Amino acid sequence: MTDDDRVFKALADPSRRFLLDLLFARDGRTLTELERELEMTRFGVAKHLRVLEEAGLVVVRRSGREKLHYLNPVPIRQIHDRWIDKFTEQHVTALIDLKRTLEEES
Amino acid sequence: MTDDDRVFKALADPSRRFLLDLLFARDGRTLTELERELEMTRFGVAKHLRVLEEAGLVVVRRSGREKLHYLNPVPIRQIHDRWIDKFTEQHVTALIDLKRTLEEES
DNA sequence: AAGTTATGTGACCGTTTGGTCACCTGTCAA
DNA sequence: TTGACAGGTGACCAAACGGTCACATAACTT
Structure with a gap:
């Protein structure tokens, strides 16, 4: 099992994505x-959480008997960089912003 | 099955990621x-390819009996934006650039 | 020391998924 | 029109995955 395989497998489950959402809203x-x-x-x-941790999407810090969980954004950014180059990035972000603007107007 | 579920499930398989790599290198x-x-x-x-298409990661255009496949970067960018805000983005890209620089030196 | 709280382990089971096969449809060229 | 080429469908099977349970360890509290 390669590193990136662990990351994508970890992201494949909705419960794990929800955990990342929770940690994105508030860490630790x-x-x-x-x-x-x-x-x-x-x-x-x-x-x-163990799957997320092994994928490097979540990092932990022990504090006594408690285990604090933190979101690590690095693997997410690497997914982005794998299929979106600097040039395309500008078009895509512009496109998404436009889409969001249109949806707010309606 | 939600839209984003389809995207993440599609990305969970190494063969499908390799197909995206191929299309990233050369479209159509x-x-x-x-x-x-x-x-x-x-x-x-x-x-x-069908799974990738249903996830919106690949879009197709028919030309006679041929079916041409193109990479669609939008869902990838949306993954990025879900867990990386504008502020964090700067730190993360800087961190990744630094990591890359250090690895090139060694 | 004793009870409570926070977390870890290994086995188990129904469901989903990756890949193949036999067979079928539509399009181009001679 | 006949054959070759590009792609599509539904069934099938072994392997991987999600979630639970009984049980266990370690740390804080009083």
């Missing part, structure tokens, strides 16, 4: 804290 | 042309 949460937000047993959440 | 290829680059039957490749 514990397993128990995150568990409350999902309709799933603690074991399930722990398993998902 | 046919199934037969792409098939030559993979060690897989035509049916397998067709199935993967």
Whole structure:
């Protein structure tokens, strides 16, 4: 299993993406804290966090018996850079901004 | 199955990511042309392309009996924007550039 | 010390997924 | 019109994945 394989496999599950959303909104949460937000047993959440951690999408810091989880944006940016070059980036961001503007008007 | 679910599921397979790499290098290829680059039957490749197409990562244009495939960068950019805000983006790109520089020196 | 809180492990099971095959449709060229 | 070429469909099977459970370890509290 290669590094990037771990990253994409980790992102393939909606529960794990939701965990990233939670950490994007607020970093440094514990397993128990995150568990409350999902309709799933603690074991399930722990398993998902482990997958995210092994993919490098989440980094952890121990503090006593607690394990604090942080979002690591680097792998996400690398996905971006793999298929979007500097030149294309300008067009795409402009396109997305335009789309957003049009949707707000309607 | 939501839109973004389709995108992430599509990206979860290494063969499909390789197809995106091929189209990133050169757009507008046919199934037969792409098939030559993979060690897989035509049916397998067709199935993967279909998944990429349904996810909106690849768009197609018919030309007679040929089907030309193009890479669509928009969903990739949206993944980026989901977990990297404007502020963080600067730090992350700087970090990745630095990492690349250090690796080139060694 | 004893109870509570936070997290970790390995097994288990139903579902999904990757890849192949036999067979079929549509298009171009001689 | 006959054959070659480009692509599509539905069924099938082995392997991987999501989620749960019983059980276990470690740290804080009183």
